[in-house]
Amino acid sequence: MPETSTRGAAIELENLSKRYPGNPGPAVDNVTMHINAGETVIFVGPSGCGKSTTLKMINRLIEPSSGRIRINEEDVTRMDPVKLRRHVGYAIQASGLFPHMTVAQNIALVPKMIGWSKTRIRERVEEMLDLVGLDPREFHGRYPRQLSGGQQQRVGVARALAADPPVLLMDEPFGAVDPITRDHLQDELIRLQRELHKTIVFVTHDFDEAIKLGDRIAVLRERSHIAQFDTPEAILTNPADDFVSGFVGAGAALKRLNLTRVRDVEITDYPTVTVDDPLQSIFSLLRSSGTNEILLLDKRGRPYKWLRRGDLMRAKGSLARAGTLVYDTVTRDATLRDALEAVLTDSAGRVAVTGRRGEYTGVVDMETLINSVHELLEADRLEAMAHQHDLEEARAAQTHAEQEGNAGEAKA
Amino acid sequence: MNFWEYLGSRHQQLLTDAYQHASAVFQCMVVATVLGVLIGVVTYRSERAGNLATLTTSAILTVPSLAMIGLLIPVVGLGVPPTVIALTLYGLLPIVRNAIVGLRGVDPTLVDAATGIGMSRPMRLVRIELPLAWPPILTGIRVSTQMLMGIAAIAAYASGPGLGNLIFRGLASLGSKNALNQVLSGTLAIIILALLFDAVYVLIGRLTIPRGIRA
Numbered sequence: 001m002p003e004t005s006t007r008g009a010a011i012e013l014e015n016l017s018k019r020y021p022g023n024p025g026p027a028v029d030n031v032t033m034h035i036n037a038g039e040t041v042i043f044v045g046p047s048g049c050g051k052s053t054t055l056k057m058i059n060r061l062i063e064p065s066s067g068r069i070r071i072n073e074e075d076v077t078r079m080d081p082v083k084l085r086r087h088v089g090y091a092i093q094a095s096g097l098f099p100h101m102t103v104a105q106n107i108a109l110v111p112k113m114i115g116w117s118k119t120r121i122r123e124r125v126e127e128m129l130d131l132v133g134l135d136p137r138e139f140h141g142r143y144p145r146q147l148s149g150g151q152q153q154r155v156g157v158a159r160a161l162a163a164d165p166p167v168l169l170m171d172e173p174f175g176a177v178d179p180i181t182r183d184h185l186q187d188e189l190i191r192l193q194r195e196l197h198k199t200i201v202f203v204t205h206d207f208d209e210a211i212k213l214g215d216r217i218a219v220l221r222e223r224s225h226i227a228q229f230d231t232p233e234a235i236l237t238n239p240a241d242d243f244v245s246g247f248v249g250a251g252a253a254l255k256r257l258n259l260t261r262v263r264d265v266e267i268t269d270y271p272t273v274t275v276d277d278p279l280q281s282i283f284s285l286l287r288s289s290g291t292n293e294i295l296l297l298d299k300r301g302r303p304y305k306w307l308r309r310g311d312l313m314r315a316k317g318s319l320a321r322a323g324t325l326v327y328d329t330v331t332r333d334a335t336l337r338d339a340l341e342a343v344l345t346d347s348a349g350r351v352a353v354t355g356r357r358g359e360y361t362g363v364v365d366m367e368t369l370i371n372s373v374h375e376l377l378e379a380d381r382l383e384a385m386a387h388q389h390d391l392e393e394a395r396a397a398q399t400h401a402e403q404e405g406n407a408g409e410a411k412a
Numbered sequence: 413m414n415f416w417e418y419l420g421s422r423h424q425q426l427l428t429d430a431y432q433h434a435s436a437v438f439q440c441m442v443v444a445t446v447l448g449v450l451i452g453v454v455t456y457r458s459e460r461a462g463n464l465a466t467l468t469t470s471a472i473l474t475v476p477s478l479a480m481i482g483l484l485i486p487v488v489g490l491g492v493p494p495t496v497i498a499l500t501l502y503g504l505l506p507i508v509r510n511a512i513v514g515l516r517g518v519d520p521t522l523v524d525a526a527t528g529i530g531m532s533r534p535m536r537l538v539r540i541e542l543p544l545a546w547p548p549i550l551t552g553i554r555v556s557t558q559m560l561m562g563i564a565a566i567a568a569y570a571s572g573p574g575l576g577n578l579i580f581r582g583l584a585s586l587g588s589k590n591a592l593n594q595v596l597s598g599t600l601a602i603i604i605l606a607l608l609f610d611a612v613y614v615l616i617g618r619l620t621i622p623r624g625i626r627a
Binding site for chain 1: 524528624
């Protein structure tokens with residue numbers, strides 16, 4: 001990138017409340033929360049729990065009734081809201097692109113408002129389109145209605161990031177696209193965030209989305225009360241109460257698989273040969289390796305075919321006719337859930353793992369997966385116990401201190 | 413004298429009247445558009461104010477045009493003033509109503525997005541809301557113009573300018589040899605003017621409605 005981008009800023013919410021006239025109870029009640037710089041925090045909760053309201057108070061689209069918001073140590077509660085919003089990116093559901101402006105005009109809006117030069121804006125628009133994976137030459141002059149839902153959403157994110165704000169607020173941005181596109185957009189956001197290190201506050205009602213994207217997740221119940229604010233791992237393995245476990249839903253162990261990547265688990269090595277190897281050596285490897293199957297790689301080292309002992313005999317020594325083609329592979333960045341999916345659909349219960357250019361790096365099978373999951377869950381459980389223990393100790397210390405204090409008062 | 417001979421001998425007069433007619437309608441439309449959009453902008457946010465504006469302008473429209481001009485004469489005198497006032501008032505309703513409907517019809521998520529990315533209220537109005545409401549407003553202007561074309565003919569009653577003079581003169585001397593020609597040529601000229609204006613509006617629409625929201 002030509003310009004160094006602004007990294008995230010810490011956000012501090014202090015006793016933030018919102019009361020609407022005519023309603024007895026507050027819509028958001030006394031939220032206090034610290035969001036670290038460069039962190040992705042997800043607000044998740046049932047509809048009507050005030051998560052969106054809380055988000056919109058950060059850029060003061062909804063004015064808080066009481067409480068304070070600090071961004072980067074600076075109190076923005078009294079600042080001119082228009083000025084504040086130009087320095088906080090905002091992306092919403094169904095993209096919110098202005099239909100009467102081209103893609104480029106939409107992206108250029110905020111830089112124009114804060115007075116960037118024409119050339120700088122033009123360069124920035126190209127750069128942003130590039131960043132979200134759209135070809136600038138092709139999409140520059142298009143109107144929003146000429147784009148698919150996923151493309152619109154990308155432009156929406158590009159617009160939110162155009163003026164390089166330290167903070168990005170996203171209000172159910174992927175709520176209106178189909179599941180496959182949503183998956184792509186989520187992956188894209190993870191990639192973007194790895195490059196940009198913005199502070200992202202993201203609202204969703206989809207817990208799986210929260211697990212996938214969040215560094216930390218705030219599970220909110222009605223009136224935006226924080227039921228639990230912790231890492232996805234901790235929430236999955238150690239939900240704070242029934243509300244949270246209800247929200248996590250069934251299959252926490254399965255969801256846990258989404259949090260671990262194939263590169264984090266043990267990949268077994270498999271005997272391999274390449275298509276260029278002489279038949280003789282293939283035979284001898286089959287005989288000596290002890291397994292009754294080997295993996296045949298193509299010229300570039302990519303998995304090509306599974307070869308069984310009998311296959312070569314039946315094909316009368318012709319590699320072209322022997323073996324079963326490799327249909328599915330997973331990358332080292334794939335989640336364990338993807339790997340499990342691939343293993344389950346494979347007739348022999350294993351899947352080849354590939355590197356960046358599709359080259360073979362190993363194999364994952366059912367056994368590896370089961371072992372890894374057991375280890376993961378065990379580790380999570382131990383951590384949760386340690387956490388619980390710490391909490392109890394802290395509580396005990398506090399009670400102790402209180403009793404001492406009372407005793408002291410009684411004596412005096 | 414048949415109709416064509418009549419046209420041949422009086423085309424000078426006819427053109428002058430047509431020009432004055434068009435000019436009066438055009439100028440009143442400009443004033444009505446500015447006023448109408450302004451009223452729309454001021455009232456669309458409030459349910460009550462918006463309804464009041466629509467109600468008032470439609471009440472004006474129900475006053476018969478002859479009566480309206482007649483009532484204006486004692487107040488502002490004869491000639492141009494009552495014509496301009498009456499035409500402008502009649503022209504308001506379609507514009508005000510379409511401006512309110514158009515502005516209210518702007519997708520609230522877009523308004524939210526505009527505010528959210530840091531647009532001030534006037535900026536949001538000028539850059540987002542009015543451009544998006546422009547197609548219905550333009551339709552209102554078109555309807556208004558068509559209506560004013562006809563109503564402007566009544567202006568002759570107050571000695572105003574335009575093609576109405578021909579029609580009134582013809583009607584006053586029905587039975588004389590040129591009466592029918594006068595009425596006919598005045599009416600036809602108004603129809604032709606209306607069509608010409610409409611063609612211009614189509615062109616204006618092409619030029620001013622962005623491609624992204626053109627139907």
